[in-house]
Structures are given as structure tokens and as C-alpha cells.
Amino acid sequence: MKIYFNKPKDNWISPYTIIEKIIFWREINYDEPLVENIIKYTHLDFFCSILFDIRQFFNRDIRYVKIDKWDTWSMDSTLTRIILPMLKQLKKDKHGAPHVDNEDVPANLRDKRRVLPKNGETDKNWFKRWDHVLNEMIWSFTELNKPDWADQFWTGKIDHKWIKKDDGNYELKKGPKHTLKFDKKGHAKHWARIQNGLRLFGKYYTALWD
Numbered sequence: 001m002k003i004y005f006n007k008p009k010d011n012w013i014s015p016y017t018i019i020e021k022i023i024f025w026r027e028i029n030y031d032e033p034l035v036e037n038i039i040k041y042t043h044l045d046f047f048c049s050i051l052f053d054i055r056q057f058f059n060r061d062i063r064y065v066k067i068d069k070w071d072t073w074s075m076d077s078t079l080t081r082i083i084l085p086m087l088k089q090l091k092k093d094k095h096g097a098p099h100v101d102n103e104d105v106p107a108n109l110r111d112k113r114r115v116l117p118k119n120g121e122t123d124k125n126w127f128k129r130w131d132h133v134l135n136e137m138i139w140s141f142t143e144l145n146k147p148d149w150a151d152q153f154w155t156g157k158i159d160h161k162w163i164k165k166d167d168g169n170y171e172l173k174k175g176p177k178h179t180l181k182f183d184k185k186g187h188a189k190h191w192a193r194i195q196n197g198l199r200l201f202g203k204y205y206t207a208l209w210d
Contacts, residue, residue: 001078002066012052015044076144083201084141087134090210097130098207104200105129130207133200140197143190153183153190 019035020027039045071078102110109125109132143149156179162170 001068001071002064003082004064006061013048013055015039015048018044018048080141080144084138084145087138087141087208090208091131091134091138094130094134094210096209097127098204100129100133100204104203105132133204136193136197137201138197140194140201143194149190150187153187154180155183156180 016035016039019038023038105125109129111123111125111129113123157177158180159175159178160172161175163173165171
């Protein structure tokens, strides 16, 4: 697999930016008559459109993705290696948070306001709820990135061998030193949390922005 995305570029330069940075060297009031006259008589807006087209041509976005056959042999593992570091970076660099449903967070983080404000004011746990969701996603993908995550639920030693029966078939019998045990409840609880993190990843997929 080969992936290359270049940094998104803002190719638009406003006429007001040119006037502010090059002509006046100061902050301007966009409603100033002088500013409007400069744009009108110099056709600066038309010049900015031409400049945008030129910059757009030379600064085109690069979106190169090459998928090899072996990348889909275990596609979940391949994607886990990509998703995990991206989630970690998003958590570190994020500048906002989306709405998170109460059902997806512990009781102590839920929005307890009975009437939600009309202007979208947030409560004290708004960002904490998103941190919780991100943490659950990261935890799930961290576990899935471990090839031996299920080993922790096996204890003891294996002592068994195949015994030939009178009818010619073989039977697997445990020896006296066989102590192998599997923590089924622990495994189920662990797996349920992994699945919840994946569920949250799908539910809030379009909220994964910085």
C-alpha cells in the first residue's frame, strides 16, 4: 500500500487582503469608500480570480492511493494500523467537539439539562464526552493492533495427546498435567468493549475532523 496526500492549500487571495497587506499596510474597514473604489477601478477582484486559477493549476491537491493485493488479505489489520495513529493525532490536535449522545457516555458525563438551549450553548461536559468517545475508539483499535490480545484470557498448561482407539480412529485425551483454562466471561467483556469502540467509530465517523 502506498498513500500520499499533500497538505490542503488555500489558493484564494481576497482583494481586501491585498489592499490590507500591500497597499495600506494596516487593518482596513471593508466598507471604506476608498477600499471599494480601489477594487472597483482596478478590477482587483477580477485579478484575484485569475490569480486563483493560476494557483489552483500549480497547487493541485494530490490524492494518490495504491492498494496491493496483500493489503486486503487481512483488511481489518491493515486499516487498524492506519486508523489508530490518526485517532491519536486527532485527539492531540483537535480544536472542537461534536454532539455526543448521552447513551454513549457514562452517567457522570451525560448532559443532565432537561431543556436544551435554543442557541446551542454547551454544558461543562461537552468536550469530556467527545474525549471519552475518542478514548474508547483508540482503546479498541489499540487492542485490535495486538495480534495476541486474546492470550491474556488463557491460563495454565497444555497436556494432551492423541490416543488410538480400537476402531482405528484417534481420540484426544487430557493428561494429568493439563491445566489449561479459558476465561470466557473476561473474554466476552473485553470483546464487547472492543465492539463498542468500533460502533462509536462508525457512529461518529463524520465527526472525525480537526
